[in-house]
Amino acid sequence: MTRKILCVAEKPAIARAVATHMSGGSFQTHAIRGNQYVKNYEFDFNFGGSWGNCSVTMTSVIGHLTGLDFDRQYKGWMSCPPGALFEAPVQEDVDKDKKPIAENIRNQARYSKALFIWTDCDREGEHIGAEVRNQAKAGNSRIEVKRARFSNTERAHVLQAAREPVELDEFQANAVAARIELDLRIGAAFTRLQTLQLQAVSAVLKEKVISYGSCQFPTLGFVVDRYLRVQNFKPETFWGIKVMLQREGKKVNFLWNRVHLFDRAVVTMMLERCLMAKQAKVTKVNQKPKSKWRPLPLTTVDLQMMGSRFLRLDSQTIMKVAEALYTKGYISYPRTETDQFDKAIDLKKLVEKQFPDNQWGQYAKDLIDGKFRTPRSGRHNDKAHPPIHPVCWVSPSQLNANEKNVYEFVVRRFLACCSDDAKGQGTDIEIQYGEEFFHASGLIVLERNYLDVYVYDKWESSQQLPNFEKGELFEPTEANISEGKTTAPSYLTEPELIGLMDANGIGTDATMAEHIAKIKEREYVVVHSRGSGRSKVEELIPTRLGIALVEGYDNVVAGLPNSISLSKPFLRKEMELRMVEICAGSKTRQEVVQQSLDMYREVFIHTQRRIEMLKAACRKYLNEQPTS
DNA sequence: GCAAGGTC
Known part of the structure; x- marks a missing residue:
């Protein structure tokens, strides 16, 4: 009888893709x-080595199987003081809707000799x-456990x-277990404390959940800080000081190297010295070639x-749209x-797939006809997924x-990555006038290259400069x-907030958008539109409640020795550093949790x-008459 | 009625 091997991926789409490659399509x-x-895919596969030919069942989970929660007697909000949640017993259970999958x-x-884990290769x-x-x-209990190491679903790689x-990396799994426990205990304790205490302060807050989370609060903090x-x-x-010269029918404006100063008298004196020098x-x-670099391969944060x-x-x-397209x-x-393409991916083949398009098909053809360039590589690699690209x-x-729109963006970005940088000729002139230095620069775009397909970037020729020679003297027109x-x-x-997060x-990358949605849902922030049409900008403004929470907590910790406020990202950052220590094996899960x-x-x-x-901060912002 | 992280 042939041996049976069970393979389990993190999501159904990966199970199907891996099964397709391993089975050769049948x-x-x-x-x-x-x-x-969730589906079970059955086929034969020759693993080589000591495993040889085996019958395989490839299946998947749908993300995490289990969730962590407090024991039943601690679930009611009045069952214990919120502070007790730092120590209350917790248990891990398979989520109700995941029971059939488990x-x-x-x-x-039961019928398998070995388990091969095919979850994403991240923490x-x-x-x-x-x-x-x-x-x-x-x-x-006797099943042998192995883990497949893969970063994309390209056939040879799979x-x-x-x-x-x-082997499965126990350290990384433990780091995540620590995070799960900390987020639960800290989130629940602070949420119950502030909700129960603040509901009584203002009619506005009655019945409202005022949640705290180690991610949502720093997110709110960024919004309030800017506000x-x-x-x-x-x-x-x-x-x-502005210096202008008219020559050869062209007007050149020279910019001051000091940009500007906040003292009028000093600037006046400096200008007088310039004028005295005549x-x-x-x-x-300097004449030098300039280029505008094509973009890096697309990551989630960049897409957002x-x-x-x-x-x-x-x-x-x-x-949501990107997931539907996926x-x-x-x-x-x-x-x-990841902002670097793996060498194993056949990029030209992906470019060729875009030939039929009316808008960028010809551009794709030109790439294959000789203009193709290997994309730049960024510094990030999550070792789990390639950059986002059209399939x-x-x-x-x-x-x-x-x-x-989203598909068009992904395609144009991908084609831009496979193109050459835009090239131009730049001229930089520097002059000394009295004791001050000024400069002017000009640009002529010679080859647009990637700009032709990546319509989101702008790089235009500036006004051309007249000729100057080093060492020559001239009298400025003004x-x-x-x-x-x-x-x-x-x-x-x-987009700025996502950059800060x-x-x-x-x-x-997967949850940043959710945290922003969460602080809107909790009515900590609202979105205001400014301008209209193409120049419309959506801005995040904190509500009175949002400002009150940040100011309140800042006041609360103002007396602490190292006064780290909950509205700042430092505590979360520290938690992240400790998780890295678990992964490195220098700290245990228990140590970090404690x-x-x-x-x-x-x-x-x-x-x-x-x-x-x-409470005082909430009263101050919520119980006074709105003035606007 | 609490979190954040997977994914549908």
């Missing part, structure tokens, strides 16, 4: 009882792999992963940021941090308006003082003691 599909998405794995494991994937292993062991399995900077902004007047001297003439900017869709909508097989997996061409008539005012920053936009490690809980408990106790400050 497999049997069986539905499972109780879940319409059962399928236990059943299949969460390692934890999901451990959940799968636990179910398989419950069905068959086959290699199947034949060279590695306050706008509110507190005081414009300042500055002065500069003549300016050309100190540098560029998408909000150019397609005018909020990040959640973009992700499920239909038009684009690759849209959740990725095949789809007629615009098959897509709705949003899908059409030189005078300019005056201006510093302008207030504008309110935070969603990414830079501070708040949330993952340390992090101690840290948050200190803030919690302090908040309880000074709860009046939190």
Whole structure:
């Protein structure tokens, strides 16, 4: 009898893709009882080595199998003081809707010699792999456990992963387990505390859940921080020197190297010295080729940021649309941090698929006819997914308006990646006038290259400069003082917020949009539109409640020795660093959970003691008459 | 009625 091997992927789409490659396209599909998405695919495969020819069942989970929650007696909000949740017993259970999937794995494991885990090769994937292993062991305690290491579903790569399995990374799974426990305890404790305490403060808050989360609060913090900077902004007047020369019928404006200063008297004196010198001297003439680099391969964060900017869709909508395009097989997996293409991917083949398109088909043909360039490589690789790229061409008539726009963006971005940089000729002139230095620069775009397909980037020729020679003297046509005012920053936009979250490690590429949606849902922030038409900008403004929470917590911790506010990203960042230590094997899961809980408990106790400050902030913002 | 993270 041939040996049987059970393979389990993180999601149905991967199970199907891997089964297709391993089986060479011929497999049997069986539905499972109780879940319409998960399927079992059966086929034979030669693993080589000591495994040899085996019969395979390839199936999947749908993300995590289990969830962590408090024991039943702690679930009621009045069952215990919120602070008790830092120690209350918790248990891990298979989610109700995942029970049929877990059962399928236990059943299949019974007849299998080995389990091959095919979850994504990232931290969460390692934890999901451990959940799968636990179910398989419950069905068959003697089953051998292996893990396939793969980063895309290209055929040769998949086959290699199947034949060279590695071990599950227990450290990474433990790091995720620590995160899960911390987020649950801390989130629930603070949410119950502030909800129960603040509901009584204002009629506005009655019946309202005022949630706290280690990601949603720093997200709110960014919005409030920008809002306050706008509110507190005081414009300042500055002065500069403008020098202009007319020559060969062209007008050249020279910019001051000092840009501007805030002291009018000093600028006046400097200008007078210039005028006294009468003549300016050309100190540098640089002619050099300039180029504008083609974009990097597309990541999720970039898709969300560029998408909000150019397609005018909020990040959640973009992700929904991108997922629909992925499920239909038009684009690759849209959740990725990777901005470098694996050498194994045949990029030219993907370019060729775009030939039929009316808008960019000819551009794709030109690439294959010799203009193709290997894409640039960024510095990120999540080792799980390739950059987002089109998988095949789809007629615009098959897509709705949003899908059409997002697909077009993904394709244009991909073709731009496979193109040459735009090239031009730049001229930089520097002059000395009195004791001050000024400069002017000109640009002539010579080859547009990627700009022809990537319509979202702009790079235009500037006005041409007349000829200058190094060392020559000339008398400027005009030189005078300019005056201006510093302008207030504008309110935070969603792409900016996503950039801040990414830079501070708040949330993952898959969840950032959810955290923003969450603070809207909780009525901590609202979206205001400014302008109209193409110049419309959506800005995030905190509500009175949002401002009150941030100000309240800032006041509460103001007295603490290292006063780290919950509205700042530092605590979450520290948690992330400790997770990395678990992955490296330098700390255990238990150590990290204890340390992090101690840290948050200190803030919690302090908040309880000074709860009046939190209440006062809410009263201040919510119970006074709105003035606008 | 609480979180954040997978995915449908």
